[in-house]
Amino acid sequence: MTVISTEAAQSALDPLELRRCLGSFVTGVTVMTVLNADGKAEGITANSFSSLSLDPPLIVWSLRLSSRSFNTFKNAGRFAVNILAQDQVNISNLFAVSGVDRFDGVAYTLGLGGVPLIDGCASYLECNLEASYPGGDHVLFVGRVERIHMHDRKSLAYGGGGYLSVQPHES
Template sequence: MNFDSRQLRQALGAFPTGVTVVTTVDAEGVPYGVTANSFSSVSLDPPLILWSQALTSSSHAAFRDAERFVVNIMADDQVHVANRFAKSGGDKFAEIAVRTGLGGVPVIEGCAATLECRKVAAYPGGDHIVFIGQVEHIERLPRKSLAFGDGRYMVTFAHDLGGHVGAQAGVTTLPAVEAARLAAAAMPQICEDIGQRTLGLAVWGSHGPTIVRWEPSSHPVSPYLQTGVLVSLTQSATGLAFAAFMCGQTVQAAVERELGARAAAANADQGCFEQRLQEARQHGIARSVGAAPSQRHQVTVNAFSAPVFGAAGQMVLALSTTCEAERLPADWDGAVPAALAAAARMLSLRLGWKPEQAAAQPPCLSNS
């Protein structure tokens, strides 16, 4: 073989799975449980499933000798349960809500689904043993399932946008709230793609560009992230994205009010706003460069914001990243803005936007 076990594990990690906790009891009624993602369906008639366990597992003897087991499919808020049963030692069932299932086997409460099984066969498989179970009772709750891939937990979301079809064949009329749902579900992966930098999702709210969600990353820009924050149309990267790419008199009027207020407060824009609009349209992404510590984050930050378009060609969302200036160079052609723009384009395509719409779209806001 031209690979080792580590490389094989990495390759297998490219196939995301669900996460289960398999439970059983021994002859004395002592409960056992182990976290496993080696679970699969086998047959519908008869209803058969399988899972495999390492021969070195401390609970192997209990599962080998047991007549029954339960496959508890973890919901997306049960990471703590999966982690508990992935470790050896201690009372794994302490503070875990369970009920007694068939044959006295514990069934974990709050799962996405549970399958109570009678073991019908066991086969050796290298350093594992494969258990076949016949399903005798099931329960399915309206919960989203926890996923696992590339060595970490993941969340799942529907790839199909739900078939919102408009009057014209093939035209998606996806509402902004559905677009926000799709973008929010994709944010953890986008955060990875831009190098674990803080990622924000903004929509046009009742008073202007509003941050509705943050993905703080493993290195959040600061502990002062808030949702529901109204951001400046003329000074922030997020606001500039809406000013540059969102059409409508509402945006025009809001920009004029903000510039007027700044001028009245002797805080004039000094003509930089027009230049920032032109740069954003030229590069397809907006930028703000910090010159001093941010009042909110209390560190000097740079930021980029990319527009997300809907099926009709209109801007519906902004994806923004903000980070300490030393971790986010202001270079237009940097890896972070390129990855952010690519993610925004991907979301736009999934929302029904077509690239030819961009060429036909006139500038949304005059620079006068």
């Protein structure tokens, strides 16, 4: 086991090892959706989503500064968290590809403020953008949850660089 703990040792961090280590943390998968200034839908696959606060109801996620959707999320007053269901690997992959119309052929309904809610997800959180904070090569977006929808569908999971199916633990 490699233990790197001192500040001086930070420069020794191998970016690939760091990525692998962070990837060992299993998460769900979301698509964050938003409307741009022209009223066009944009969306991006994100697994950095986390709950932040129950009272007030806040969630957080991080977006790469270099993302084409960065300005849209920074300037839009609201966005939606689409928590993907187990059978939505294709949606996750689609919304992680650059240079395609990600909503082409994707069924969705319009939520608060016309923000798209992708059909078939496990659950949804419709949010107002509460705050954003710098975070290295990413920005943290904090959303205040305005409305939620839940469905009886298993969630998709992601870990170790691949998609996972969630099973109840045997214990």
